[in-house]
Amino acid sequence: MLVKQISVFLENKSGRLAEVTKTLGKEGIDISALSIADTTDFGILRLIVNQPEKAEAILKENGFTVSSTSVIAIAVQDKPGGLASALDVLESQSIGIEYMYAFIGKTTDEALVILRVEDSEKAIQTLENNNIKVISSKDVYDL
């Protein structure tokens, strides 16, 4: 169920983000979700793509510092309180969230969210036990 996320180290310099997307685009890699965590001096670009292994290899070849991390993708109801109910479930089990970001969703009645938590296995189990839809990696890559 775990989704492979690619993280890239970027200095805060203009053109760096474009460089990453161009590099991936040339190789036919499709980005389905992204987020940037930034500080004054640097940023961490987090990407969900259709071919994570290939993307990682290509970015490395092009001199970027890259790592891959397992994250969870969930679908919550696209209505007020939809996300809150999923987060409540995690909180009830004391599962801390390191960071999260939303998907560029393509379905109409669901919002897609990426979560990075301390204990992914436990989180998935907890979410599923509480009828929160966890999306499989295959489905995520195909989005």
Next chain:
Amino acid sequence: MQYWNSTYECMPREELRKVQSERLVDIIKKIYHNVPFYRSKMQKQGIEPGDIKSVDDLKKLPFTYKQDLRDNYPYGLFAVPMSEIVRIHASSGTTGKQTVVGYTRKDIDTWAEVMARTLTSAGANRESFIQVAYGYGLFTGGLGAHYGAERVGASVIPISGGNTSRQLQIMKDFGTTHLACTPSYALYLAEALEEAGFKKGDLKLRAGVFGAEPWSENMRKEIEDRLGILAIDIYGLSEIIGPGVASECHCKVGMHIQEDHFIPEIINPDTEEVLPAGEKGELVFTTITKEGLPLIRYRTRDLTVLNTDTCDCGRTLTRMNKVTGRTDDMLIIRGVNVFPSQIESVLLEIGETAPHYLLIVDRMDNLDLLEVQVEMTPGLFSDEVKKIEEIEGKIRKGIESTLGINAKIRLVEPKTIERSEGKAKRVIDKRKM
């Protein structure tokens, strides 16, 4: 009083040469018999003490390097039994770079003498109140200035460095007339005085002796304007004696070297050929009166020019210009000696591979700033900001505990620091001296 010791400070140069020659002959005999390191070095070069008859023979003698002091750590180069050593100091260099120096009672006396000359040339006398804001401790600055000030007969205020608000209060309440500290601290004090609402007229400050780091003419003007004082440049290094090796007079045209104690030479650092006065090269010192740790032709690594013309102040002592650079990669940042290799060892402790790094030194508002750029490696990278910030913090703390300097750490992308074919370029110094 303009001079502390006019006999030596204004001695005709021919006579001074005689004094130097006698003292040199004497010191060479002493070290040959008392320091195995020098004896074997001289023997290797086929020189005996008898071959040294005057200053002209100085060039026959081998050089001494900072590394020699490290190799003989801690007391291997001392020329007297430890029972005669009454003081030990260490150079401001830190981890792996520490050099130990020792003083006999007579050496302390010599030190007080040369520092008294320095302070006198800044107009200090028995009526003066001298605030010593150089650090006290293993660093030679504080105690060197202190003993010199006592020798002059001034009232010494041994406040040491830091605690700025107290410095200001004491300066005002105690009627400080002379300040001894690094030039950047002098400016910092000037700013703090203005901020605290003090006016020039509130103080009795007249002059300051500033050294331990390079500073520019502009900085001098600013210190003089803002504090309303005469600011003079002083030079010294612990290996030779500490502060007091050379100092400017009110003419401000180079620092008079106390040549009856320390013989200066300028050499081409590559060919080691001795250069005439007026040519730029590496400053080399031979101590001719020191007992504890006499050094022969010590390579200071400082680049400067000597001038032997008699100064308008009447002193005949050779003057050295401000140091314009180094022959090694040492940087002086806020008065602290910094070698890039020290930063490198901090980085090696944190990362698993040899890091690519670059030191960028700049001066803003007269304060030295150090930025350390480090290339990100896969091993250090994480998808979480806080983990990367932890690494930055670790590097910052490592540098601070090694060097006592607060550096800005900037992680950069791999391969963005310029590679070089030969010796890596580790430093960009943007300060204009």
